Amino acid sequence: MIADFQEWARGRQECIETSLQSLLPAATIAPERLHGSMRYAVLGGGKRVRPLLAFAAGELSGASEERVTIVAAAVELIHAYSLVHDDLPCMDDDILRRGKPTCHVEYDEATALLVGDSLQSLAFELLTGSQLADTPQVQLNMIKRLAQAAGSRGMAGGQAIDLANVGKTLNLPELEFMHIHKTGALIRAAVMLGAHCGNNLNDGELESLDHFAEHIGLAFQVVDDVLDAEATTATLGKTAGKDAEHNKPTYVSILGVSRARELAEELRHEAYQSLEGFDGTAVRLRQVTDFIIQREF
Amino acid sequence: MIADFQEWARGRQECIETSLQSLLPAATIAPERLHGSMRYAVLGGGKRVRPLLAFAAGELSGASEERVTIVAAAVELIHAYSLVHDDLPCMDDDILRRGKPTCHVEYDEATALLVGDSLQSLAFELLTGSQLADTPQVQLNMIKRLAQAAGSRGMAGGQAIDLANVGKTLNLPELEFMHIHKTGALIRAAVMLGAHCGNNLNDGELESLDHFAEHIGLAFQVVDDVLDAEATTATLGKTAGKDAEHNKPTYVSILGVSRARELAEELRHEAYQSLEGFDGTAVRLRQVTDFIIQREF
Numbered sequence: 001m002i003a004d005f006q007e008w009a010r011g012r013q014e015c016i017e018t019s020l021q022s023l024l025p026a027a028t029i030a031p032e033r034l035h036g037s038m039r040y041a042v043l044g045g046g047k048r049v050r051p052l053l054a055f056a057a058g059e060l061s062g063a064s065e066e067r068v069t070i071v072a073a074a075v076e077l078i079h080a081y082s083l084v085h086d087d088l089p090c091m092d093d094d095i096l097r098r099g100k101p102t103c104h105v106e107y108d109e110a111t112a113l114l115v116g117d118s119l120q121s122l123a124f125e126l127l128t129g130s131q132l133a134d135t136p137q138v139q140l141n142m143i144k145r146l147a148q149a150a151g152s153r154g155m156a157g158g159q160a161i162d163l164a165n166v167g168k169t170l171n172l173p174e175l176e177f178m179h180i181h182k183t184g185a186l187i188r189a190a191v192m193l194g195a196h197c198g199n200n201l202n203d204g205e206l207e208s209l210d211h212f213a214e215h216i217g218l219a220f221q222v223v224d225d226v227l228d229a230e231a232t233t234a235t236l237g238k239t240a241g242k243d244a245e246h247n248k249p250t251y252v253s254i255l256g257v258s259r260a261r262e263l264a265e266e267l268r269h270e271a272y273q274s275l276e277g278f279d280g281t282a283v284r285l286r287q288v289t290d291f292i293i294q295r296e297f
Numbered sequence: 298m299i300a301d302f303q304e305w306a307r308g309r310q311e312c313i314e315t316s317l318q319s320l321l322p323a324a325t326i327a328p329e330r331l332h333g334s335m336r337y338a339v340l341g342g343g344k345r346v347r348p349l350l351a352f353a354a355g356e357l358s359g360a361s362e363e364r365v366t367i368v369a370a371a372v373e374l375i376h377a378y379s380l381v382h383d384d385l386p387c388m389d390d391d392i393l394r395r396g397k398p399t400c401h402v403e404y405d406e407a408t409a410l411l412v413g414d415s416l417q418s419l420a421f422e423l424l425t426g427s428q429l430a431d432t433p434q435v436q437l438n439m440i441k442r443l444a445q446a447a448g449s450r451g452m453a454g455g456q457a458i459d460l461a462n463v464g465k466t467l468n469l470p471e472l473e474f475m476h477i478h479k480t481g482a483l484i485r486a487a488v489m490l491g492a493h494c495g496n497n498l499n500d501g502e503l504e505s506l507d508h509f510a511e512h513i514g515l516a517f518q519v520v521d522d523v524l525d526a527e528a529t530t531a532t533l534g535k536t537a538g539k540d541a542e543h544n545k546p547t548y549v550s551i552l553g554v555s556r557a558r559e560l561a562e563e564l565r566h567e568a569y570q571s572l573e574g575f576d577g578t579a580v581r582l583r584q585v586t587d588f589i590i591q592r593e594f
Contacts (some may be wrong), residue, residue, distance in 0.1 A: 025449060034449050036459035038329030085414060090406035108459050109387035113410070114453050117382060117417065124421045126362035128441035136433035143440060151418030152322055152331050156411050160331035163407055 007288040016051040016076065017043065019069050023126060037107045037115045043081045044220035045098030045237070049220065049292060050075045050187060054194030056284035057209065061198025067132045068197050071142070074123040075190045076242075078150050081119035084112050086159065092242070099237040120150065122250055125164035142193050158182025162248070170249040176218065183224075184217030192214075196287040205277065212274035214286065220292050226260050227297065237297060257282050276277045302584040306349055313348040313373065314340065315367045320423060333574050334404045334412045339377045342534070344397030345590060346517065347372045347484060351491030353581035354506065355451070355477075358495025364429045365494050371420040372487045375447050378416035381409050383456065389539070396534040417447065431496045439490050446486035455479025459545070461510075469544040473515065481514030502574065509571035509582065516564035517589050522547040524594065534594060565590050
C-alpha cells in the first residue's frame, strides 16, 4: 500500500511539474527576467501537498485528471506566490527556500514582488482557460472559492494575523484561528476544487469532505511546527528553528513537542472519521493524510 | 454637454465609491488592521478613470448599471493594488499618493504588501459573486481578460519592463511597448469588461471598441507624463517630477512636452475614429476620452 502510494504520488508530482512547466510563460518571452524568476520560484521543488490533495479529492468525485491538473496547478501557484512574498525582507526576511536562495536573494526585491503578483494573476487565468467543471457556473464558484481562500479572509488575512502576533502569547484557540486562515484556507480550497472537477458527490458528501479538509489543514500546520522545532535546515530545505528565533507562537511553543505530536494524531483521527461515509474511493485521501502527518520535511 | 458630462461622471464616481465601501470588508472584521488599510488604500481618492471607461462602454452595449458597477469596482481594486505595491520602497519608494501618505508610510511595508495581495484576490472574488454577463461562460471570459491584463503579460509585466528600463535610453516603440503593458492593459480591460456586461455589440463592434481602448490607454500615459513634468506635487496629489528624478524614460524625455501634447491629440483623434461606427451611444466614451486628454491632475 505504501509503495503503491509512493508511486501514485510520484506520478502526480511529475504530472503537476510538467503542467506547471508548460503553463508558466517561457523565460524567452518578454519580460524575460520576470518570467525566468516566476519559473525559478515555482518549478523543481516542494512536496506539492496541495496538488496531491486535489488529485486525491478528484478521485473521490470521478474527476478527469486533465481538469484536476489545471486546478492543482492554480492552487500551487497561489501557494508559490505566498512563499515568495512571505520570504521578503519586510515579512519573514528569509534567504533559503526549497534548498535554494529565495526569489528576492536570487533576483531582487522588486522582481520578487512582481513574481508573487503575477503568479496570483496566472492562477486565476488558469481557472478560466479550459472547461474544469460540468457547468460554467460551477467553475465560477470554484474561482470564488480560490479567491476567498487566498484573500484577506483567507491566506493573506492569516499572514496579517501572524504578523500581529509576533512576540505575543497566544492561547490554543487564537493560534488555531490564525492557522485556519494562514495555511488551512488554501489546503481546504485544494481539496474542494479537486472535488468540484467531478460530479458524483452530493451536498452531504461535499460537507464531509470540507470537514476532512479543515482538519487536515490544521494537522499540516501542527506537523510543520514540530518539524521546524526538530529538523535541521538541511533536511527541511528552508531555515529551521526560525519560529523560535522570531519569537513566533507555534503549536510547539504552546503545547511542547510531545503534546503537539499527539494533537496531530487526533486531527488525523478526526480527518479519517470525516471520510467514513466514502468507500474505497477515499483511499488516496487517507494516504495523503498519512503522508502529511508522517513527513519528515 | 460638458456640464452634463461632469454630472454623469460625478454620479458614476459616487456610485463606485459607495460600492467599494460596501464591497471592501469592514475595518471591524478580523484581521482589522489589514481591512482598515485596504480601505485606506482604495477609498476616497482617485479620478476613477477606469470605472468611468467601464460605465461608458457599458452604455454602448446596453449593460445594466448593477453589473458594470461590480466590474468597475474589480478593475479599480486591481489598479489600487498596483499603486500600493508600486509605491513600496523596493519599487518607486514613494511617500505621497492621492494627497495622502502612501499605504506603507501610513501602516507598514508588510501590511502594504498584504493589502495589495488581498485587493487582487478580492477583485477576482467580485467577478464571481453575482451575474455579470448574460451567460456564465461570458463571465468566465471576463475573468480571464482581467487576469491576463493584470499579470506578467499585462500590468505586472509592464512594471517589470519599467524597472529594467530605468537609466536606459529608449526609442518611441520601446516606450510604447512598456506602456501598452503597464497602463494600457488594464484600461483596455476596463473598457472591454464594461462592454461584456451588455449584449448588443457584434464582433466587429467589439473589435472597434478594443481598438479605441488601446489608443485611449496610450493617450492616458502620454498625458500622465506631461503632467508629471509640468504639474506641482500639490495639484497632482502625488510626487511630481519623479520620472525625471528617477531617470525614467517618458514621452516627455523622448519627445519634449510640445510634441508629447501633439501625440496625445493624435491618439485622441485615432480613438474617436474607432468609435465612428457607433451612434449616439458612444457619447460618454467620447466625453471620457476628452476628460482623459484634458485633465490637469
